Amino acid sequence: MMRYFLFVSLLVTSMSGFSQDTPCDRSIKGQVIDIDTNEPLPFATVKIVGTSLGAVSNEEGSFLITGICEDEVDLEIRFVGYKTLTHHHDFHHNTPIIYMAADETLLESVVVEQELNAHELKTLEPINIKVDQLASLGTSAGDLFSQSAGVSTLKTGQNIVKPVVHGLHSNRVLIINNGVRHSYQSWGAEHGVEIDASQIDRIQLIKGASTVRYGSDALGGVILVNAPESSFNTKLNGEANVGFQSNGRSLSGEISLNQGFERAAWIATASATKQGDLNAPDYQLTNTGKEEISLTAGAKFHFPIVDLKVYVSHFEQTLGILRGSVSDNLAGLAEAIRSPIPSNTKSFSYEINNPRQETIHDLLKLESALFLGEQQFDFQYALQRNQRKEFDVRRGTNNERPAINLNLMTHTIDIDWDHPSKGLLAGTLGAQFINQNNDNRPGTNTIPFVPNYNTNTLGLFAIESLEKESLTYEAGIRFDLMNMNVRGRDSNNDIYRDNLNYQNFTFTLGLLKEWPNFSIRTNIGTAWRAPNINELYSFGKHQSVFEFGLWRYELFPSNDSISTQNVLTNDDREVESERGLKWIGTINYHSNDWKVEFTPYVNWINNYFFLRPYGITETVRGTFPYFIHDQTDAIYTGLDLNIQKMWNESFSADFKLAYVYAKDRGNDQRFVGIPPLNIQLSLEKRIGNFVFEFYPEFEASQSLTPSVIAPENFESNADLPFDRSGTFDFVDSPDAFLLMNASIKYTKKNLSIKLSGENLLNSRYRRYTDNIRYYADDLGTNVGLAASYVF
C-alpha cells in the first residue's frame, strides 16, 4: 500500500517536470449519448468555456476539438430539449462520454470518463441496462438482471432470486458489484444475491466465458452491477422514491443526495422495504414477508493525474420462506405436494417466522486510477463482510437459534495496467488477489453443514486486442492459483482438516467485424471453478433433503453399499476443478427503425458438479431420499434473440426470446431446473407526458426433464425406484403460461408516477425454475404504484 503511494508521488513529481510550456496542440475527443436510449446524439454542441473553440457531434455522436492550449478546461455540452452540462476536463483522462438527459426526464446529464471495468473484452457483446428507479423499488436484484434475453431466474419463492445465465447459476455466474467481485455464500441455490435492487443504476451483462478478465466461476457469464455515480459540478440535489405494491402490501422508500464540486463529489442513499405475506390467485402464501434496509455513501476526487473513489454500503435483509414448503419426511413431502392449499396457511400478516433467512452484506471499496498519457493504472482494494443466518423449523427453543450461521470476510485487491498502445495493439495486464475467511459462528446446536475455511487466490492475466480497420482480433490468457485451508467437524464432533491447492490456465480468443449497419462477434473462451465447499464437505439435512459432499461418502460397488463414516481427502477420491469451454457469437443489425441481435452459444463443461439421488435412509423422523455430490460432463447450448422495432418517435416494440438445451453427457440424462423457452414482448407508446407499456410474458413447459418419481412411490427399506446414474424429479414440469402485464408512467417536471399491473388476469401458474413450485402457485395479480421526485 505504502509502496504504491510512494510510486504515485514519484510519478507525479517526475510528470510535473515536463508539463510546462505546452504548445496549443491539445485535442479532446468524445462522444455524446442519450442517457435514456443509449443511442448516439448527433448535432450536440460542445464548447470550451472562455474560448471560441468548439465542435458539433456527428452521426455517431462523436466530436473532436483541436488547438487547445490549456492543460485543464471546462467543457459545456448543449442540445435543444436536453439538460445542459458543464464538465471539467484535463488531458490525463480518457475520452469523455457524455450522457445527455432530456428535459422531461428526471435523469441528470452526466459524464463518464473511466468506465468501471472498462477493460472488458471487446469480442463479447456487453448488454447494458439502465435500471428504472421506479421499477426497482421493492423488487429483488435477481429480477432486474432477467430483463435481458438469455438471463432468467432461479427462485425460492418471490424473495430469494438468483440470476441464471444461459442455464447456469450460483457459483457458475459471477457478480461484480460496483467493480468488486461480489462475495457471499453463493454455493446455495436458495441463497439470494444480497444486493439491494434499489441501489442498482446500471447493469451490464456479459454472457460469454470472461474468466480471463474476471477470474474463476464465470462459466455462464458475468453480471456487473453499478450503483448511481455522483457527478461533479452539481449543486446539492437529490431524489426521493416511494413505492407500494398490493401483493404483499409492501411499502418501499428510497432517498438519495448528491453534491458535486470541481474536483470532488459525493452521493449518499438510504432505502427500506417492508413486505407482508404475498398471495397466489387462490390463497395466501404464509410467511413470505421480507424486510430490507440499505445505506450507501460514496465520494470521488478528480485530480489531473489521479482519480480516487471511496464507496461503502450496508445491506440487511430478513426473508421469509413459504411455511408450507417445509416437510418432515417423504410422507410429509407427498402430503405437501398433494395438498391444494399449502399447509399452515393463515391470514395476511407482516410477521416473518421460520423458515427465514437473515443476511447482512457490507462493502468498503477504495479505488484509484492513475492516468499517464497513453497508459492507465487502476488499483482497487475492497473489504466485504457477509453474515448469513438461516432459521429452520426446529424443536423447542432451537427455533430461536439459526441452524446455519456463517460469517464470511473477503479482501480483494485488483491491479490493472492498460499499457501504451504499440501500433495497432492495445491491452491490459492485471493481477487479482483474494483472501476469504469463512467461519461458522457457534451456538447453532447442530454440527455445521459446511466447515470453516480460508482461501487465498492469486490471478494474473493479459488481454491484448488488435484493431485493423473494421476488424478487431482479441486474445487473453490467465493463470489462477488457489489455496484452500479447511477445518471442520464430522458427525462425532471429531476435527478434520485439509489443505487444498488448485491451479488453472484459461484463455479467450475473439474476433469482431464491423460494417456500417452490421457487426459480428465470435468468441471462444475457457472458464473454471474449484469445487464449492458444500460439494466437498456437506453432510446431512439441508432444507428437506439429505446430501453428502464428495468427500463425505464412500461407495463399495462389490456389495452395492455406501458408508458415510469417514471424511476423505483428495488421495482417496480425486476431485478436479470444473472446466468449461464456451463459444458465443453475436450478430447485430441496426437501421433507423430496426435493431436485431442474435446470440447462439455452446458451453461444453467437464467435471460438472451435480447432485444425484443415491438411496433412501431411515431416520427417526421417517424415510428420506438422500443425494450425493458427484461429477459428470455436461453441455449447455442455445440461443437468444432480441428484435426492436421503432415505428416512430412515440411507438416501439421489443421482442425477446431465449432457449436453452442442456444435457448430462456423462450419463446421457437430463438435469432438473433448466429454464424453458421464454418469450417476452413489450409495446411502448408515448402520448404527451404519458408512456403506456404492455408487456406480456410467455413461458413454455419444459419437456426435456428427467423421469418423475412421486414421493409416495418411494417405500421404506426398498430399493430406489429409479436408475441411480442420473437424477429425477418429484413432480412433472409445470404447464406453459402467459402473463399479462401493463404499466402507465406519467412524468412532469420533477415528478414521475408509475402505475403498473402484473399478472392482470390473475392466472394460476408455476415457474419450473422456482423451488416453491412443488408446493404453491406463483403470485396472483399485483398492482404497484410508485412515485419519484427530483429536487
Add this chain to the structure above:
Amino acid sequence: MKSFKNYLLIGLMTMSFAFVGCSDDDVPAAENEEEIINSVTLTFTPAGGGSAIVATYLDADGEGTGNPVLSDIELNTQTTYTLNITMANTLESPAEDITVEVEEEGDEHQLFFGFSSGVFSDPSGTGNIGSTGTINYTDQDDSGNPIGLSTTWITTNQGSTGGEFRVLLKHQPDIKSATSTSSDGETDIDITWTINVSE
C-alpha cells in the same frame, strides 16, 4: 514450471500473512447436536407384575446413510401393560435424554400410535394416526391434553405375529389442542416396530 508454481505459492503465502488476523486456523466450535433423536426405547410393564418387555430403536450414525436397528415387541395375550417411552440422543456424550424435554414442552408435543387390528382389545381399532381411534393416555400437559409418554394397553386373547406398532411424535407449537390430530405440526419421531403377541 514446477519452480514457477513454488514461487507463486510462496508469494501467495506471503500476501496472505500480510492480512494479519485473516489467516486464522480456527476450528468450528463443537456443537451439541440437539437436532437428532437417534435412540427410542419402549418399555411395556405388565400390570400384574413380571418382567418388563423392552423394544428398542437405534440409529447409530444419526444423519448418515446407515440404517437403524430395531428389536421386535414381544407381548403376551390378555395382559394389561403400561407403556413408557424414552428417547435420547446418543451421538452426544454423555447421551442427552430427550424425554425430559418432551415432558417439559408437553403443551407442544403429542405421541400418536398406530397398530394392526386384532393386536389390542383396549384400545381397539387401529389407533389415532390418520384415523379417529382412541388411545388410553395416562399423562397430561398443563392444559389437560394428553402427551403420550405413558399409556395403557390390553392385548387380545388371540396370538398374532408380524403386526405393526407405529409411534409418531408430533411437535405442535401453538397448534396442540384437544382437537389437534396426527396430521398437525412437525414430525420428531416416526418409527414402526414389528409386534408379536403370543400365549
